[in-house]
Amino acid sequence: MTVRRTAFLLWPGCHPAIVMPALTVLRSANRMAETQLYRVDCYTLDDESLVSSEGWQLPARRWDQVPEDLDQLWLVADVAQLPTSIPPALAQQLRSLAREGVTLGGLEEGVFPLAMAGLLDGRRCAVHWRMLEEFRERFPAVQAGTRLFERDEGRMSGSGYAITDLFLTLVTEHHGADLAALVAEDLNIERIRLGSEQQRVPLRNRLGSTHPKLTQAVILMESNIEEPLTTDEIARHVCVSRRQLERIFKQYLNSVPSQYYLELRLNRARQMLQQTSKSIIQIGLSCGFSSGPHFSSAYRNCFGVTPREDRNQYRAQQAQDGRVSL
Numbered sequence: 001m002t003v004r005r006t007a008f009l010l011w012p013g014c015h016p017a018i019v020m021p022a023l024t025v026l027r028s029a030n031r032m033a034e035t036q037l038y039r040v041d042c043y044t045l046d047d048e049s050l051v052s053s054e055g056w057q058l059p060a061r062r063w064d065q066v067p068e069d070l071d072q073l074w075l076v077a078d079v080a081q082l083p084t085s086i087p088p089a090l091a092q093q094l095r096s097l098a099r100e101g102v103t104l105g106g107l108e109e110g111v112f113p114l115a116m117a118g119l120l121d122g123r124r125c126a127v128h129w130r131m132l133e134e135f136r137e138r139f140p141a142v143q144a145g146t147r148l149f150e151r152d153e154g155r156m157s158g159s160g161y162a163i164t165d166l167f168l169t170l171v172t173e174h175h176g177a178d179l180a181a182l183v184a185e186d187l188n189i190e191r192i193r194l195g196s197e198q199q200r201v202p203l204r205n206r207l208g209s210t211h212p213k214l215t216q217a218v219i220l221m222e223s224n225i226e227e228p229l230t231t232d233e234i235a236r237h238v239c240v241s242r243r244q245l246e247r248i249f250k251q252y253l254n255s256v257p258s259q260y261y262l263e264l265r266l267n268r269a270r271q272m273l274q275q276t277s278k279s280i281i282q283i284g285l286s287c288g289f290s291s292g293p294h295f296s297s298a299y300r301n302c303f304g305v306t307p308r309e310d311r312n313q314y315r316a317q318q319a320q321d322g323r324v325s326l
Contacts, residue, residue: 003036004071004174009043009063011110013081016050016058018108018163022074025167025183029175032182037175041067045087066093072103074156075110079131083112091117098154105156107163115139119155126150128159129199134275149195158195165193213238214248221261225268228288231257266302269295273311280307 006026008019019042026038042060044050050058073094077083094117098104106114111127112135114120121141129146136144149158149166158166169192172180184192216238220229229237234257235245249257269287272278278286284295284307299307 003039005039005041005067005069006072006074007041007043007067007070008074008076008107009045010050010058010060011075011077011081011083011113012044012046014050014076014078015080016056018078019058019074019076021161021163022107022167024187025164025171028183028186029171029179032186033175033179045090063090066097070097070102072105073097074105074107075113076107077109077112079109079128082109082131083116086113086116094119101154103154103156105158107157108159111135111157112138114155114157115142120157123152123155124150125152125155126157126159126162126195126199130271131275133272137276137278146199147195148193148197148199151195160199162193162195162199164189166195168192169195211248211252213240213245214252217245217248217257218260218264221257221264225265226286226288228261228265262298263302265289266299269299269307270303270310273307274314280311283307 008022010016010019023040026040029037042050042058043063044060045063050060090113094104094114098119104114104119106112106120106125108128109131111120111125115125115135115138120139122143124143124145124147125135126147126149127135127144132144132146135142143152148162149169150156156166164187168180168184168189171183172192180192184190217234220234220237231245232242235242238245240248246256249255249260253260255263265287269283269289272283272286273280276283280295281292284292287295289295289298296306296308299305299310303310305313
């Protein structure tokens with residue numbers, strides 16, 4: 001039986017825990033099959049050992065040259081030290097591997113260096129929802145979304161617990177559903193999720209409520225950020241009176257619809273301020289605020305700082321933390 005050689009290349013500052021779901025699945029597959037199906041190697045770009053602030057350590061070798069007979073190469077990076085560039089020599093190696101038919105993947109923010117090398121252009125890519133706005137702005141040629149994981153023409157991507165589902169799916173493809181089921185059972189996983197499922201947990205779980213009218217109302221709000229609906233319009237769409245809708249929000253969310261909607265729009269604005277270079281006016285308009293002063297006032301009331309102050313503080317913190325540039 002062919003042994004598939006899988007390599008993980010971890011960016012500087014990457015937390016070892018990111019790659020653990022993948023390693024756990026591959027280790028279990030070898031154990032359940034009672035033979036070596038996967039050979040796994042971990043590499044780093046520098047001579048620094050992979051030790052987290054909590055003391056987590058992952059043995060790894062320096063990436064000096066491309067391993068022989070490689071089947072898959074996964075780039076792994078951490079949002080805490082987001083890659084801002086890719087070494088030209090590595091980019092050339094990745095393009096060469098792609099031409100040779102080696103599958104290339106990105107785990108967590110490992111999709112960033114893949115995109116920097118131009119290897120995701122025109123392809124679908126799963127990006128963690130917290131980084132989606134920044135990724136889309138930096139790499140408009142990539143079809144970035146928030147599905148659990150993506151596979152598109154020799155490229156794969158996933159993040160969080162979805163990495164487990166991605167590697168279980170690969171075990172299914174490589175060695176059949178029976179072995180994948182044994183691995184899932186070994187890891188106490190109830191089901192293997194499909195890549196087409198969305199990253200965010202179901203709305204009813206996030207709200208802690210199963211009230212269908214509340215769920216419908218919040219979905220409407222999330223779908224109408226740029227041009228907000230009035231409370232009366234939302235009530236009409238979900239077929240309840242305004243007073244009944246207000247009672248539902250008060251009972252389940254301890255808020256009124258208008259305030260919940262406002263905070264939803266402001267949180268979206270804050271995400272865009274931190275992850276994109278769009279102007280403050282552009283962000284305010286795209287989040288349903290009719291003017292700059294209106295946006296600034298609402299933002300200050302919610303977060304205690306103006307949009308400009310918040311953006312400057314965030315960028316200063318990023319500079320202090322030091323995003324990795326190689």
